[in-house]
Amino acid sequence: MEQEQDSQIKVKVSDLTQYLICPRLVYFSARGHEQQGIAKGKERIESILLKELAFNLHTIRGMKDDEEDVKRVIEGIVDGVEWIYKEELKGVEKNFFEAVKTDFIRSQSMNVDEWLRKIRNENGLLKLEKTHGYEREHTMVSGKLGMSGSVDKLIRAGEEVIPCMIKTGKCPEYSVWKSDRVQLAAYAMLIEEEFGTTVKRGFVEYIRTAEFRESQIRRRDKALALQILKRVKRIKGGVFPEKGENAPCDNCVFEEMCETKKTLLSKLFSRR
Template sequence: MQPKQEHKALIIKVSDLTHYMLCPRLVYFRARGYEQPKIAEGKERSVIEHILLKELGFNVRKVYGGNAEGGEGYKQDEEDVKQVIEDIVDGVEWIYKEELKTVGKAFFEDVKSDFLSGIGNTEWLEKLKNENTTLAELERAYGYEREHTMRSEKLSMVGSVDKLIRTEEEAIPCVIKTGRCPEYGVWKSDRMQLAAYAMLIEEEFGTTVQRGFVDYIRTADIRESHIKKRDRALAFQILKHVKKIKKGAYPDKGENAPCDSCAFIDRCETKKTLLSKLLGK
């Protein structure tokens, strides 16, 4: 008798869903094992800035009294503030060793020093200092768990939420975004991502997640987002599409696909040409 063949369950990452929203073909090429280089050529500066901002997003509230993981409490003096920010930035090369391994030391130091002089501009610091948001209050009162990883066999999904805040009544996901902040509310893809985390949190903690936060750290804007049914429905629908793509379906290109900066452009163009030939176009 033939041994029963084991089928490895397909587990989808929340990051696959966000890639799908950028362009479904990114999911396809990654699933075929064509990894994007850690840092695309010409993008080194913006990738380093993204990493520096992200790390500030994790820690910056301890500068003005938040209780980040391992937080140290109030640091109100301007010189102290600058020192804490410098310390956070200095830690980046150790925390993101893998991501930064191809970046030259001198170049990194250069970007870091430009970043620090830019951040010292004080509109950003003032905004943080006067920040009196619900998220800041929650972090002060309950702290947060960094990059909490959740896995649900039922959903076939896994993901690490940037910050997970747990109060007596609630579990609240928070994501840190280093891109542009919308004029109002939260970008659709960010709402979808929060909904995906909400579903994972609900599975793990047996609770219902009502809300989440997006920290648009570049401009120090925090937005609260009610997790709506339509966001959950979108996350669920994308999850199904991603599963199909991972099983081999070749998707259409995304409406606003970032082709100009895409490492898969050559493969993608080849594929398009073949398809065009088949379609006689």
């Protein structure tokens, strides 16, 4: 019975990532509360703009070292954002969006030298992208796992299928963050089911600082992804979870809701 109920609960790979930030985010989002991510306002729009730059590295790489040229290309990419991300930008005031965009273009053009140097430097991922191209936001659904996901870039290099994620946050000193390894492992499992192959590696593009990191897909990351998948299903099924160890409550849109729920629960238990 429990298994039957579990198979009806649909989980996205992004739910796993959310769980790793704080399990309660999964709970509130599953209950239909709007979740604009932990980042709010300016930070969120900047993330979208940066992500779009990452999808256009091939264009940016080809431009000349002319400040005006750089500005023009970045402007062109940024201008497309409001059409591509219409749903995500719903409710954002036009003037505010324009101000963030202008600020972004200015700062990107000013700090672009080091960034450009890095994206022109042929590293493993950029070489693969140049040779094989990539499919943007490839969506996969696994009935067996009860999980779906849309990987930012999917590279098909002959027999090899490689997932690649774009991250707009801070880059770790070495390798990739643990949450990124788990997310890559989840995509790897979806790819393996769809393409009937074994995924040995994935990449994370930390686009803010133009760091491109390769990560091996390890058994223990897959095991952790599966464990989290089960927990997410339980939360979506109605279980109110403990807050995450490093839950970023100060920046959370659910802060108030979370407090109320906690108080209600403690009252309920104290009556017993």
